[in-house]
Amino acid sequence: MSGHPPGGTAQRRDEVVLDSSAGVVKARQLVRTLAQEARLSLVDQTKLVTAASELARNTLVYGGGGRMQAETLTVNGRSGVRLAFTDTGPGIPDVELALTDGWTSGGGMGLGLSGARRLVDEFELETEVGKGTQVTIVKWVR
Amino acid sequence: MTHDGGAQRLVDLLTAQSDEFISQWVRSVGESLRGRISLTELGQELNELYAAILSGLQHGGLASRGEAFAEVRSLLMELSRNRARQGFTPTETAISVFALKDVLERSLSGGGEEDVRAYLQFARLLDDLGLFTVESYARTREEIISSQADQLLELSTPVVKLWDGVVAVPLVGTLDSARTQVVMERLLQALIDYDSTQAIIDITGVPAVDTQVAQHLLKTVVAARMMGAECVISGIRPQIAQTIVALGIEFGDIPTKGTLADALRHALSAIERDRKLAEEYGGGLL
Secondary structure (H helix, E strand, O other): OOOOOOOEEEEEEEEEEEOOHHHHHHHHHHHHHHHHHOOOOHHHHHHHHHHHHHHHHHHHHOOOOEEEEEEEEEEOOEEEEEEEEEEOOOOOOOHHHHOOOOOOOOOOOOOHHHHHHHHOOEEEEEEEOOOEEEEEEEEEOO | OHHHHHHHHHHHHHHHOHHHHHHHHHHHHHHHHOOOOOHHHHHHHHHHHHHHHHHHHHHHOOOOOOHHHHHHHHHHHHHHHHHHHHOOOHHHHHHHHHHHHHHHHHHOOOOOHHHHHHHHHHHHHHHHHHHHHHHHHHHHHHHHHHHHHHHHHHHOOOOEEEEOOEEEEEEEOOOOHHHHHHHHHHHHHHHHHOOOOEEEEEEEEOOOOOHHHHHHHHHHHHHHHHOOOEEEEEOOOHHHHHHHHHHOOOOOOOOEEOOHHHHHHHHHHHHHHHHHHHHHHHOOOO
16 A cells, blocks of 8 residues: 655554455445544545445455455545555456446446546556455545 | 372362352352342352263263263353343353352362362363353354344335335345345335335435445336336435436436435326326226
8 A cells, every 4th residue: 555645644544354245334334434533524425435335345246355444544634534445356457448337347237446436536446467456545525 | 090080089179168169159250240140040050050060070070072061061051142142241251160260279279289280170171161151152142143134134124005006115224135135025025915006215224325236226126117016216315316426327217206205296196197097098998
């Protein structure tokens, strides 16, 4: 995971293991708590929780399980929530295709990854075939 | 042979001072549970357990997982089951066993080498029984949790008849595949049972609608349509609406409403429309 930007401080960190659908529920609950602590608006809370739900399920279903690291942070007086989803699964061979609306390698709607990107302010995807995938997202307080 | 000797020494010790040991044991366990269980009940439990341990030692030596300790194990299983149901912590449950060590330890001060060895063997036996207690405690908790999850699944998906020809499912909580399956089955059955042509799925109580939830909802609506029923999804709050749009989910031609009241109005007017159509065009045939 990338280091903190200069002047940035993490206030609270937590982690959820994503090894079953119960983990996805736990991740959603943790993200909601952090989003409330960071004072995100109700709409932004819902957007972040939904994005987390999508990415956590991707980690579980396509990555074969992994973990979510979550933290509230303040950078230059701006606060927000950062989430990192990491798995050691098969990786994504074609990132552009995976981010295309409606494309799915499983039985889903094909909107999870691309939709999650639209729901947050920052979206970063690192993947290597055979090694795994890490998706990091940030939602800032407006 | 040393084991048998140790066991014999223990039997002698435990028999000689049994009343004293039991009362100390009950007091010590009672203190740790701080009156949340009556001393009479506790006394009865521990008396039985004491007798069973003694008989186990007499017949089977120190093999806690052997045949001779079957009764001890079944008593402990019952004890941990009760404690788990009554909401005691694992520590408070296991202390019922471990406290017997302290009782015996106190009586051994000044004892000979043989007594110490016997005590150590007894301690090992109780450790094992303690572990067994915690194991059964955990198993019971798991049983409770999984039965609660099942109950929740049943409870949280009622299908109600809202009006003549209109059924509604108020969904509360997380929608996973298992629950959606239950919802779909119930809804389709209710359409038949109540002779309904309109179904309302209210998601006011669903905290977040992600693609999986949406996909489940869409499947349910499609299945209801195959049975000739129309579905309305209601309870779409502003934050959910914005999230659904940003995600890119399209509900297509499925009518969605903000509140259950709006959905009911929609359903009733659809029924009225169908009735008029039937009168105008189908009157001759019917």
